[in-house]
Amino acid sequence: MKKLLAEFFGTYWLVFGGCGSALFAAGIPDLGIGFAGVALAFGLTVLTMAYAVGHISGGHFNPAVSIGLWVGGRFSGKELLPYIVSQCIGAILAAGTLYLILSGNENFAIDSxxxxxxxxxxxxxxxxxxxSMFSAFIAEFVLTLFFLLVILGATxxxxxxxxxxxAIGLALTLIHLISIxxxxxxxNPARSLSQALFVGxxxxxxxxxxWVAPILGxxxxxxxxxxxxxKNK
Structure with a gap:
């Protein structure tokens, strides 16, 4: 249960911090943080939670990462589904929190x-x-592939x-600098699902x-x- 809670809180923080920076701070004229600030925010969420709860759950915060670590022999298959469920719940509740905060602004509306x-x-x-869809698929596939190389190598x-x-937090920052x-x-399939559910x-x-491109990557x-x-030795 502690592992699942760690994944829940870690993924919540990733979505709240990363997507929150995009929603609240990126577009403010003259003072906004822009793409670079959002990229840094996503990297900081993973970096901070990796040190906060990584020792408890491994610090995945991402269904694609959990699947990749399982393929890489670093994670038990019997824990895979509970981790993914916890990550998705954390992401969705974080998106819900963002929605509640934004609802306090009279000009807020989601344009689907x-x-x-x-x-x-x-x-x-x-x-x-x-x-295009092809470009998006290639970008998500390649970037997640290299994200797993960094994660597996750094750990x-x-x-x-x-x-x-x-290393992992900076890798995620770089990924966002490239692909925003x-x-x-x-x-991160959980991050994508959480926001899409509120937009429709x-x-x-x-x-x-x-889901498909990051998991395959x-x-x-x-x-x-x-x-x-x-190295095996």
């Missing part, structure tokens, strides 16, 4: 026809810069584990890509590390 509405992910006309028994959280204009950045419409119908990244990079 607008790209990036409520920090949702999307492609084609729902991509921030109009990238390898031969690596300096004290800096694992820093493409898909609004997912690499096309973002919800497109959420499949933000995580599987391939884990397989590459396990079979080609990992």
């Amino acid at each position: 026809n607008q790209a990036g509405a409520f920090a949702s992910n999307g492609f084609d006309s729902f991509s921030p810069q109009g990238y 390898d028994k031969l690596a300096n584990g004290k800096f694992a959280g820093l 204009p493409i898909t609004n950045t997912s690499v 419409g096309t973002p919800l119908s497109q959420v499949w890509l933000f 995580a599987i391939v990244g884990a397989a590459i590390y396990k079979n080609l990079l990992q």
